[in-house]
Amino acid sequence: MAKQFQLNSKKNKLKFSVTVTLKEDVLDPQGKVVQNTLVNMGINNLKSIRQGKHFEIDINEKELTVAKKKIDEMCRKLLVNLIIEDYKINIIK
Amino acid sequence: MAKQFQLNSKKNKLKFSVTVTLKEDVLDPQGKVVQNTLVNMGINNLKSIRQGKHFEIDINEKELTVAKKKIDEMCRKLLVNLIIEDYKINIIK
Numbered sequence: 731m732a733k734q735f736q737l738n739s740k741k742n743k744l745k746f747s748v749t750v751t752l753k754e755d756v757l758d759p760q761g762k763v764v765q766n767t768l769v770n771m772g773i774n775n776l777k778s779i780r781q782g783k784h785f786e787i788d789i790n791e792k793e794l795t796v797a798k799k800k801i802d803e804m805c806r807k808l809l810v811n812l813i814i815e816d817y818k819i820n821i822i823k
Numbered sequence: 824m825a826k827q828f829q830l831n832s833k834k835n836k837l838k839f840s841v842t843v844t845l846k847e848d849v850l851d852p853q854g855k856v857v858q859n860t861l862v863n864m865g866i867n868n869l870k871s872i873r874q875g876k877h878f879e880i881d882i883n884e885k886e887l888t889v890a891k892k893k894i895d896e897m898c899r900k901l902l903v904n905l906i907i908e909d910y911k912i913n914i915i916k
Contacts, residue, residue, distance in 0.1 A: 743870055747842075749840075749842075749877050750877070751877065751879065761878075764878075764901065764902070767901060768897055768900075768901060771900060771901065773893065773896065773897060773900075775882055775883045775884050775893065776880070776881075776882055776883075776893075776897075777836055777881035777882055777883050778880070778881045779878055779879070779880045779881070780878070780879045781876065781877070781878055782876075782877040782878070782879070783874065783875075783876065783877060784842050784843070784844065784874070784875040784876060784877040785854075785857075785872055785873070785874055785875070786844065786872070786873045786875070787869070787871070787872045788869075788870035788871045788872070789868055789869055789870055790868045790869075790870050791868050800866065800868065800869075803866065804861055804866060804869075807861075807864060807866075808857065808860060808861060808864065809857070
């Protein structure tokens with residue numbers, strides 16, 4: 731009982747990271763500008779650079795599966811443009 | 824000898840990901856807007872959301888340490904504002 735409570739209070743919030751990247755076939759002008767700038771700055775050996783978005787999300791939820799589903803809903807509804815972007819959800823703690 | 828060559832040709836390019844996040848004490852208005860929007864959309868249990876940048880970098884370099892040093896140089900010179908941002912470098916392959 732005490733252990734269960736400890737577990738719950740510890741796990742009462744979960745932290746996720748979401749990485750949103752452009753699909754491979756989609757042009758990335760922002761990344762291209764960064765790449766050209768780096769080359770102009772004298773950095774060689776650079777093959778390609780692509781830019782994406784990163785979110786760190788704290789959620790008040792102790793159940794991992796429920797939390798993951800919520801995060802997935804956020805991604806599909808707002809954070810990610812599914813036509814041109816992919817996303818990956820990772821749990822941090 | 825053959826094995827060494829195979830290793831080199833395989834490892835001739837390395838792929839890194841760089842995650843840039845705002846330092847904890849720095850305000851994140853962009854993340855705040857996303858958070859408010861999600862709450863207005865009816866997503867509850869959300870505690871906080873912070874937005875950062877994500878880069879995927881391919882580099883023509885077979886030595887891991889040299890490549891990592893190059894990526895670090897890119898971060899410090901262009902990709903990251905060290906006053907307000909932190910960064911993490913991960914190798915993908």
